[in-house]
Amino acid sequence: MKKLFYESYSFLKDVIMFPSNYHKVPASTIFNKLPYQNLRILIDIYLTKKFQKKIINGLSSEKKLLFENARDEGIILNLNFFSNDEIEKLKIICNSLVDDYKHHNLTIDNGGLGKDSESSSKYYYLPNYKNKLTDKVSELYDFLYSNKDLILQLKFLSGLDLKKDKISIHISKVKGKLLSDEWHSDCFSHTAKSFLYLHNVEKNNSPFCFLKKSHANKNLKILNEKENSSNILNANKDKSKSGNQIWNKLEESNFKKEIFERSEPIECSYPKGTLITCDTSGFHKKGYSDGTEERFMIGFVSNRGTMFEKFKSAFF
Numbered sequence: 001m002k003k004l005f006y007e008s009y010s011f012l013k014d015v016i017m018f019p020s021n022y023h024k025v026p027a028s029t030i031f032n033k034l035p036y037q038n039l040r041i042l043i044d045i046y047l048t049k050k051f052q053k054k055i056i057n058g059l060s061s062e063k064k065l066l067f068e069n070a071r072d073e074g075i076i077l078n079l080n081f082f083s084n085d086e087i088e089k090l091k092i093i094c095n096s097l098v099d100d101y102k103h104h105n106l107t108i109d110n111g112g113l114g115k116d117s118e119s120s121s122k123y124y125y126l127p128n129y130k131n132k133l134t135d136k137v138s139e140l141y142d143f144l145y146s147n148k149d150l151i152l153q154l155k156f157l158s159g160l161d162l163k164k165d166k167i168s169i170h171i172s173k174v175k176g177k178l179l180s181d182e183w184h185s186d187c188f189s190h191t192a193k194s195f196l197y198l199h200n201v202e203k204n205n206s207p208f209c210f211l212k213k214s215h216a217n218k219n220l221k222i223l224n225e226k227e228n229s230s231n232i233l234n235a236n237k238d239k240s241k242s243g244n245q246i247w248n249k250l251e252e253s254n255f256k257k258e259i260f261e262r263s264e265p266i267e268c269s270y271p272k273g274t275l276i277t278c279d280t281s282g283f284h285k286k287g288y289s290d291g292t293e294e295r296f297m298i299g300f301v302s303n304r305g306t307m308f309e310k311f312k313s314a315f316f
């Protein structure tokens with residue numbers, strides 16, 4: 001009886017949530033058997049490519065090359081996105097926001113660090129751009145968006161014509177010994193994140209790591225997502241986990257070897273002022289930290305949107 005209830009509930013949820021990119025995997029047994037996820041992947045690839053083509057057509061020939069490369073590799077590396085002087089100014093603004101985060105309506109969490117950890121990890125999320133903002137928060141928003149390429153790169157890799165209120169920004173400060181994350185993909189659909197380094201990030205200070213091209217292999221993505229979806233279905237029979245608790249980990253995949261062979265790892269140890277934008281449907285992880293230096297940066301997360309929003313972005 002309980003089983004039947006779960007199946008009916010999951011079936012309905014899958015039907016309603018089909019267009020949403022926040023619904024990571026089908027929850028019902030029936031849609032795990034049908035090509036539910038395959039169809040969503042194919043629609044997402046089609047719409048994202050259409051939108052990317054539209055953006056590329058409007059670019060200068062020099063920029064065209066950069067974005068064509070980004071489309072193929074899934075990552076854009078911008079050294080000196082902000083100058084040293086600008087980074088120093090940004091650090092002052094960020095520190096004053098963090099010092100008085102309640103006054104500026106920033107919300108805080110520990111970035112998923114375990115309670116017993118001896119390391120310190122703080123993520124401060126800015127209030128949404130549409131909210132009433134304090135002058136300091138507005139100053140930070142204006143500073144970050146003064147370079148139009150930031151939003152353009154996020155739009156391009158996510159396949160969505162994002163407005164500023166559809167991008168979540170956080171300031172993160174992490175210090176202490178940390179193991180490397182596991183290689184994982186955030187979502188079956190193309191989606192984007194950016195990281196702006198406010199300190200130099202060395203090899204031993206949790207550099208962002210990415211498997212270039214792992215976002216773009218259609219056949220492998222379909223096989224891997226199908227496998228991931230059935231793993232989650234089996235491990236999550238009581239439906240207690242959803243959304244961000246569900247990860248597609250490369251270690252658990254039978255296609256691990258092929259995915260590694262057809263991609264190229266990059267470890268982003270770069271100086272302050274570097275901006276990295278990437279498609280986190282590709283496999284990525286946070287590197288190991290030996291705890292000597294604090295990692296101080298600003299992160300940008302695009303809204304994942306729905307198929308309808310991607311359709312609108314691609315065709316209108």
Ligand SMILES: [Fe+2]
Pocket residue numbers: 184185186280284
């Ligand atoms: Fe991730």
